Amino acid sequence: MSIPADLKYTPSHEWVRVEADGTLTVGITHHAQDLLGDMVFVENPAQGRVLNKGEECAVVESVKAASDVYAPVAGEVVAANGEVEASPESVNKDAYAAWLFKMKPANPADVGTLLDAAAYQKLVESEAH
Amino acid sequence: MSTQAALKTTPLNATHRELGAKMVDFGGWDMPVNYGSQIEEHHAVRTGCGLFDVSHMLPLDIRGANARGFLRRLVANNVDKLQVSGKALYSCMLNEAGGVIDDLIIYFMDESWFRLVVNAGTADKDLAWMEKMNADWGTGLALTPRRDLAMIAIQGPDATRVLNEALPGVDQITSVLKPFNAAAMGEMFIARTGYTGEDGFEAMVLAKSAPFFWRALMEAGGKPIGLGARDTLRLEAGMNLYGQDMDETTSPLESGLAWTVDLKTERDFVGRRALEASEVTKQLAGLVLLDKGVLRGHQKVHTRNGDGEITSGTFSPTMQQSIALARIPLGVAPGDEVEVEIRDKKLKAKVVKYPFVRNGKVLI
The missing domain is CATH 2.40.30.110 (Aminomethyltransferase beta-barrel domains)
Structure with missing residues (x-):
């Protein structure tokens, strides 16, 4: 599956979409869900929670293992996706549609520190070796 | 870049790769964790028939006069429960402190031939322990690891039909084989045992025959199942996993395995004194x-x-x-x-x- 060119990425396999209003939508990548396998539990951060960059803020669990999701940049959680908590398997079906939470970055310029699709592709390929 | 030692492979390694399995390092073995969805594989075993490559586990033949006497001392369950050829017994093998070296299945074939199946991760240690006991006790038995065999588990409510269809003539065995019993025909060995909580078989065949046998089982409707679903199936079935639910530091009496430890007879077995002196x-x-x-x-x-x-x-x-x-x-x-x-x-x-x-x- 191709890595969407319009998204940003983290080395810990989160994807980030910069919305028109400057908020960030965050999920885990197709590669991450593929490594984890069948998803059975998702726990999102509470709305209003203030996150540091790299802070553990959500958990996705497959039958096989639990995995932390990290804040891609510093900011405040403005929405959490209850639908994906109710249907964790939606992450397996389409990882780029099944967003986990939305956040307002503390500093919009921080988005520039994230990986673009080409850099993330390289990272995934290097991990395959 | 991997710098680890080469992983061990089973005779079905190429087959798993052809089927698109996700392969993982499982205790030094290159094994399939799933072939797609682990949950779908799980349900396939509960409702139909699943196929597992369990060739990483080690069949071990014990041959010689008084093999029974050796096993009486070696394991915690009582091999004297095995009186009919083909009957199987689940047991722990304990150390002197009463800790579990491994859990294994013992098949009684005849008085000079018992077959054991031990866990993959403990196989070397088990064999060394058994050889030491064989020497210490002067029992002079031949302990032969059977790495020339592959083992395929065929599990689920549809297992009998799938095996019968894949192997013409085997219905003469499957129709009479009772749970926890095995039959041998030449180098083929079929046991009505498993690790899923479903009816089914564990079949041992010569390694070179394994890929053909696996394909025949698939053509008959068996679905390949990875080690991921093997773990959820065994846990639902309430079966212990060595290294997680018990190990050398835990007593079988604190691991849900008291039913496998025979303390009723006077038989002296390794670990007995420690167990009897211990407080549960x-x-x-x-x-x-x-x-x-x-x-x-x-x-x-x-x-x-x-x-x-x-x-x-x-x-x-x-x-x-x-x-x-x-x-x-x-x-x-x-x-x-x-x-x-x-x-x-x-x-x-x-x-x-x-x-x-x-x-x-x-x-x-």
């Missing part, structure tokens, strides 16, 4: 998570009688909730509520009598 304070119990989340190994369990620990935990695809085995203090009983520490939370779980699932039915 813990038990292996089943847990069902009442809150949302997933129970995992090593999570702490708080009970009214003190703390315990989860030994194996997962999400049960059949029950659609999380289940676990946990070593907890004696006196905590089925129906009691306990708390499990998961990350920064304490979640409610209920103590239950396991197995959780048998023959496709939820028992909780």
Whole structure:
């Protein structure tokens, strides 16, 4: 599956979409869900929670293992996706549609520190070796 | 870039790769964890027929006069329960301290031939231990590891039909083979045993025949199942996993395995004195998570009688909730509520009598 060119990425396999209003939508990548396998539990951060960059803020669990999701940049959680908590398997079906939470970055310029699709592709390929 | 030593492979390695399996390092073996969805594989075994490559486990033949006498001393269960050719016995092999070196299955074929099947990760250590006992006791038996064999488990309510169709003529055996019994025909060995809680077989064939046999089983409707589903199936079936639910530091009497330790007869076996001198304070119990989340190994369990620990935990695809085995203090009983520490939370779980699932039915 191709890595969407319009998204940003983290080395810990989160994807980030910069919305028109400057908020960030965050999920885990197709590669991450593929490594984890069948998803059975998702726990999102509470709305209003203030996150540091790299802070553990959500958990996705497959039958096989639990995995932390990290804040891609510093900011405040403005929405959490209850639908994906109710249907964790939606992450397996389409990882780029099944967003986990939305956040307002503390500093919009921080988005520039994230990986673009080409850099993330390289990272995934290097991990395959 | 990998710098580790080459992984060991089973005779079906190329077959798994052709089938698109996700391969993982499983205790030094290159094994399929799934071929797609682990949950779909799980359901396929509960409702139809699944095929497992379990060739990483080691069949081991013990041959010679008084093989029975050797096994009487070697293992905690009593091989004298085996009187009919082909009958199988599940047992622990203990060290002098009463800890579990391994759990294994012993098939009695005749007085000069017993076949054991031991775990992959413990095979070398088991063999060394048995050779030492064989020397110390002067029993002079031939212990032969059978790496020339492949082992395929055929499991599920449809297992008999699939095996019969894949192997013309085998119905003469499957129609009369009772659970926990085996039959040998030349180098083919078929046992009605398994690790899923379903009816089914474990078939040993010569390694070179394994890929053809596997394809024939698939053509008859068997679905390839990875080690991921093997773990959720065995946990639902309430079967222990060596290295998680018990090991050399734990007593079988605190691992839900008292039923496999024969203390009724006078028989002297390795570990007996230590077990008899020990005080049993813990038990292996089943847990069902009442809150949302997933129970995992090593999570702490708080009970009214003190703390315990989860030994194996997962999400049960059949029950659609999380289940676990946990070593907890004696006196905590089925129906009691306990708390499990998961990350920064304490979640409610209920103590239950396991197995959780048998023959496709939820028992909780």
